[in-house]
Amino acid sequence: TTRSSSHPRSNNLLFRQLFEKESSTYTYLLADRSHPDKPALLIDPVDKMVERDLSLVKELGLKLIYAMNTHVHADHVTGSGLIKNKIPGVKSIISKASNSQADLLIEAGDKICFGDLFLEVRATPGHTLGCVTYVTGDGPDQPQPRMAFTGDALLIRGCGRTDFQGGSSLQLYKSVHSQIFTLPKDTLLFPAHDYKGFTVSTVEEEMLYNPRLTKEEEAFKNIMENLKLPYPKMIDIAVPANMVCGLQDVSAKPVEATSN
Amino acid sequence: TTRSSSHPRSNNLLFRQLFEKESSTYTYLLADRSHPDKPALLIDPVDKMVERDLSLVKELGLKLIYAMNTHVHADHVTGSGLIKNKIPGVKSIISKASNSQADLLIEAGDKICFGDLFLEVRATPGHTLGCVTYVTGDGPDQPQPRMAFTGDALLIRGCGRTDFQGGSSLQLYKSVHSQIFTLPKDTLLFPAHDYKGFTVSTVEEEMLYNPRLTKEEEAFKNIMENLKLPYPKMIDIAVPANMVCGLQDVSAKPVEATSN
Ligand SMILES: [Fe+2]
Ligand SMILES: [Fe+2]
Structure with missing residues (x-):
């Protein structure tokens, strides 16, 4: 039988999951509501939903400090520049490995702090070369169970395609098994997309029921090489835009994040 | 400033929010995962998503005992009969006041138990005559903060229309103010629909920012009477079907729930 929890428990964490219907993208708002400033961050904001997201941030009395992406999206334009x-x-x-511009270029092992909470960065390449997974901290004052924002590396009962943007099915397989499936079993998984209306899963659930990633490495590779998916229709617009925060004229000068 | 929590904390509750894109309907799965049987219920299941929902129930090792509706929906067919x-x-x-067929016809004050957890029934008419809101129990072993499944009585920054199915704007106003806004401020609100990608709100947030229900009663009535919404396109199919669990030949014999 499956032991499964569904929600993070931390008196400090304010958490909201937000959906954009056209690209089925999830944006996540996290904040430390116990800190006087209520510092907040948005993971994978979508350009056309920025007004909604910022209006929520304002109503909740939060101070937005970071607009971050799990990777260079090919299906929608990021809202980070806007x-x-x-x-x-x-x-x-965004990750340094994505070869994109952003204020902070993060790498595996970096910590992204907001108030007394933090996310740690795990490198999970394979869908794209620069994919990262953001995982809530390990510690007594951090959310329990932990939460992992997996981008398109691991989707609920699925995973992102591996045939563009430096993708590699073997690399994705290794990333998920070494960086995500090694997290505690009750870790909540929040993907960048869902096409069937699921909102959350757990490490345990995906280790048992993910139809692709429960397979052996070679079988996984075969599945990924025979998906016969159409050319991503937004890719030629979205990828160049997303490499500069969604804006052609973004003024961000890349600097490296303080490594931890 | 707004104090806002985002998620229920109970070691016992397994909770999943599920989305159906075409009608923007949320279905909710709740279970007592500490009970040996893992008894579970689905609130507002959608007919075409039944396969997804039951497959999740099975994978999580739950024993589904109830398929319940907040009201007779006009925009989609319920999955309860299927x-x-x-x-x-x-x-x-479903509620007795809905004049529909179901195995259990519930009324205000009834308790719906699953394992050691329960939902209490609040009558919230106004969108339809038979609308109810299901609220998690008040007690040391019940989820904290509480959670309210409001159907279409209260939507995030909105509310259901009041011009069909025995609707009444004044009744809806009274229902929300007396039955929902009187819950603890941190109560999580889970509506039957959201059209902007929001997944959850709180009593405090809606008391501050709901553009309709923060108005005086007379102003609210004026808003609701001037929405100029089109005729609900599914209503002639959905309503008769939903009055019999979504199936014309449903064999349920209505009996009354044990009142509490
Ligand atoms: Fe992607
Ligand atoms: Fe409705």
């Missing part, structure tokens, strides 16, 4: 324009002081974040 | 056909023993639930 957010920077609307709220001066917000810093954009 | 579920009864697929899992013998599951009981359908």
